[in-house]
Amino acid sequence: MAKSSDTSITKAEANKFLKEAAPGKQLSCQKIKGFYLLKTQKNATWQFRYTDFAGSRKKLNLGKFVDGSDDRIEAVASVIEFKSKLNKGEDPAEEIRRKKQSYIVNNKDKERRTGASYLSGPYSIHQGRKKDGGKHTLKMIERGFTDLLKKPMDELTKHDIHEWQSLYAKGRTNPSTGELIPRSYETVTRVYGAFKTMVRHAYGNDVIDCFPLADVKLLAMSDFEKEKLHGAEDKNRRMLTDSEITALNLGLEKYKLELVNGRERSICHGKPHLPSFKNITYPNWFFPFFHLAAYTGMRPGDLYNLHWHQLNLDFKRLVKIPNKTRHHKNPARIDLPLSEHILSVMKYWKEQQGNPPAANLVFPSPRTGKELSKDAHKKHWRNLLEHSQIEYQLDFYSLRHHYISKLVATGVPLFSVARLSGHKSVKMIEEHYGHLSPHHAAEALERISDDFRVGA
Missing domain, CATH: 1.10.443.10 (Intergrase catalytic core)
Known part of the structure; x- marks a missing residue:
């Protein structure tokens, strides 16, 4: 772990430099070659300059100056690590570039696998072939799964669905009365069915490598929901007098x-x-x-x-x-x-x-x-x-x-x-x-x- 003694730049010197130096000026470390504090228009940043194996001069941004305490020690630790890599024949700037590229690629792939991306893209095209462009189904999924749509579909779990079921079944607030109107088990089942069908469609189109909801069923209907459902059925499913x-x-x-x-x-x-x-x-x-x-x-x-x-x-x-x-x-x-x-x-x-x-x-x-x-x-x-x-x-x-x-x-x-x-x-x-x-x-x-x- 890096120590304050690893650099000649002290906390007091750094703060004084920040107050007095003009933008563009540098406070160089006498112990670590290439390590310095660069004054910017509004603040300052810790930087490291070195020459790669092709003779090109490069510099790395190590983070913003905060107060000269932890930020200074972390910057020193990064420089020590980078110098070690240079001694082993590795270019830290190239490694950082590769990591950034990998991060961007992984993020794009992760975004592509989210329910939101699939719903607005391929699944909208698929539903567009149906009556009314599948607007009812698309809206039902969009409104019902606001949070889960942000998650990659292949990372969905049984816990996610059961947690969603508990929250969604509680219902919505009546804007005029403020009363909470619970959703019926039948409604919850229908909305989940639409979402599950979309995830299955994504799996069938190789957007995700597995179908995580294959064996995920909703929690069984509670006794209260059964009584309510059958009570409504007995009342409504009848002949008119x-x-x-x-x-x-x-x-x-x-x-x-x-x-x-x-x-x-x-x-x-x-x-x-x-x-x-x-x-x-x-x-x-x-x-x-x-x-x-x-x-x-x-x-x-x-x-x-x-x-x-x-x-x-x-x-x-x-x-x-x-x-x-x-x-x-x-x-x-x-x-x-x-x-x-x-x-x-x-x-x-x-x-x-x-x-x-x-x-x-x-x-x-x-x-x-x-x-x-x-x-x-x-x-x-x-x-x-x-x-x-x-x-x-x-x-x-x-x-x-x-x-x-x-x-x-x-x-x-x-x-x-x-x-x-x-x-x-x-x-x-x-x-x-x-x-x-x-x-x-x-x-x-x-x-x-x-x-x-x-x-x-």
Whole structure:
């Protein structure tokens, strides 16, 4: 270890030099050849000058002057080390250059392997081939993994994921109330699944040498989360009651009448540029949207990007691949015949739209002609519920729950229910709606019992 006595430059001399010397002046060490303190415009730096084996003069910066204590001793130690290397035939400047280059290369490689770099680069290109450029998936990963995206993907650990899960499940703060809204286990699972798929994609493209999340699963659902999840399922996954259906139908008519009367009053009060609603079937897109959702049980997102060639009125059939399974190798496929009622509804809507070509959206935005935002139906749904005078809150998704529940309860085979509702297998239907299925097993057991009654 270097000592103060190794150099002739004392702390006092260095501080005096700093105060009195002009920029560019040097305070040389009399004990160590080539070691000196260089005065700069604002401060001073410790430096070492030497001649390499090719006869070229070189100098190395050993660090800034701080107070002449530790910084001076550290600079002396560096010079002693460099002189030792020179005696062995090594060039310290060249070694430093190689280390810097190696550091830069390693840092670039490390940066390339981070989730953030892969997300904004190759994975964005990959997702760009999907619907809407994969914006939803990319945003979900970006927002969900702010910290872990900074880390090289091949350095991720089980501890990282479980720590992320604990923090992410706590939820986000409601900006208006300040209340913490926890995230459901289902949401946490979906977000982690998207992130894990990205890391797997990076491994498949040789960006990382291993897939560290191959065997990393989320922590099991807590008892509280199970109770909360199943409680919500029991409450929401059901058929609508007769009184709820009657109230919704009545509310739909009231809402329609309100829109028609409101438009007519606007026209009477000096807004003749507004078209009258009196001679058209539907005041806006929400009314046929509601009817088609109720008849098909389709998710709102699938209705938003439904095209007329998928809703073929001539063949009386709706054929569509649900958005949720579009990226699968063998996606689910909705294939539904259209009843006379829904056929009539959609024919009126198509005529009202001016009989658009098959490539057009069934429910385009009235302003842009493009796809509506994913929450566009919520405002109309709230208005419908107000006119329906249903005291408790129903979600628009209740139409899908009613659709599936009624199919199951009326004895439609679960495989058929899965196909009609856009699921690839019966697993979800069986798990969440199976309790509604008629008890055919009891009838079968009774018949088996009858087979062997003779002699009993």
